[in-house]
């Protein structure tokens with residue numbers, strides 16, 4: 001399968017391991033992610049916060065490029081936030097032709113968007129491949145590794161952009177089970193990580209992170225897996241501050257789910273573990289999943 | 293210009309009507325009307341970027357931008373010249389920059405306010421993908437910024453039109469300087485040529501040229517042979 005791919009800014013900067021591992025996993029499963037020839041920021045910072053149409057230009061232009069320049073009707077992004085932004089903008093303009101007209105008129109010399117592109121998240125595309133196909137590619141099952149899937153909000157909220165059951169999503173569980181891992185379900189899996197509060201209200205995020213990590217620990221989890229660079233920053237990087245504030249707090253590795261898929265498929269050179277703030281390698285070595 | 297009956301058009305310079313011959317550039321039309329350019333004009337050939345101009349066509353609502361020395365004045369145009377764009381340019385010492393970090397964001401944090409409206413791209417007389425190079429700047433991709441902005445002549449129209457108050461052309465210039473200094477490899481043939489120059493290999497030739505008179509020099513110039521080189525090939 002070939003599918004247009006919208007990377008988003010973070011996957012080109014701080015979340016490179018997400019992109020590299022995801023692309024490698026896709027290749028292994030016969031999916032070619034064709035990066036859009038040109039793209040701009042998904043528009044997340046503004047477009048979620050206001051109905052000001054100026055701020056919908058970024059996501060809508062990206063969809064127009066897929067529609068007109070690539071002549072395709074789907075586009076996938078790995079980052080949950082990019083997915084959410086593109087999807088919400090798409091829903092907005094499809095449900096409100098007046099707004100779409102206004103946006104197209106503003107873009108004037110650029111190509112119109114006609115509403116013919118479906119934004120998808122990587123998990124949905126992998127879901128299409130199916131767990132049977134995936135199981136065939138597993139070279140090193142993640143046996144005994146207890147994974148805690150974390151969706152946060154942007155994959156499942158608001159309801160009309162949800163990639164799965166918004167209250168109890170399981171798409172990540174199914175994929176990781178196919179990789180041979182054990183799954184630990186926690187109550188907080190769709191709880192918000194604190195998002196951009198991490199800049200203005202850092203302490204709230206530190207507390208939130210502690211709550212999520214501790215509940216994962218108590219449930220017997222080894223590793224949190226997720227698919228959003230901002231969730232990753234809050235849940236992974238902020239653990240250092242949790243540790244400084246709470247003595248006795250034990251850090252837990254946080255990984256993009258694709259990193260562990262890459263490991264399971266024997267593509268560990270693409271897993272990018274060296275880029276993680278909390279090094280998962282000692283744990284993976286202890287479980288016999290990595291050579292020391 | 294034809295001797296009899298030139299076609300005349302009406303242009304409005306800063307709101308006042310003037311009759312000028314058809315076929316002039318905006319710059320020449322304004323000069324014909326009696327304006328003198330002390331600033332806001334340079335090469336008159338579309339290279340220096342000094343002559344950023346704004347105008348509106350008759351019957352249209354759109355605010356347009358161009359280089360005054362390049363765009364033709366049309367009947368009914370409203371004209372005004374921008375003598376200077378007072379855009380923010382940061383001071384930096386290129387030798388002190390850490391090229392591994394995204395210093396573009398550091399020196400010009402306003403790039404992160406880009407809402408992708410693309411107004412900059414539409415204002416660019418060089419037809420560059422200005423918005424896409426700002427997007428690349430946000431990601432710290434010096435190579436991409438350099439590639440997309442290479443033909444920038446720094447007229448400043450993008451900055452004048454940007455709702456986020458980004459000074460695109462200064463951002464791009466910093467990116468190109470960093471890319472040139474830290475990321476591009478120094479071409480070997482250039483090093484070799486510098487060595488040759490230092491060793492005095494061309495002193496004789498240059499000495500001859502220096503002694504020539506204007507006429508001789510012109511002859512030399514027009515009769516010179518130009519070496520054809522293949523792409524990537526290095527001349528001896």
Ligand code: FES
Nearest residue numbers: 334335336341361
């Ligand atoms: S005067 Fe130099 S570009 Fe117009």
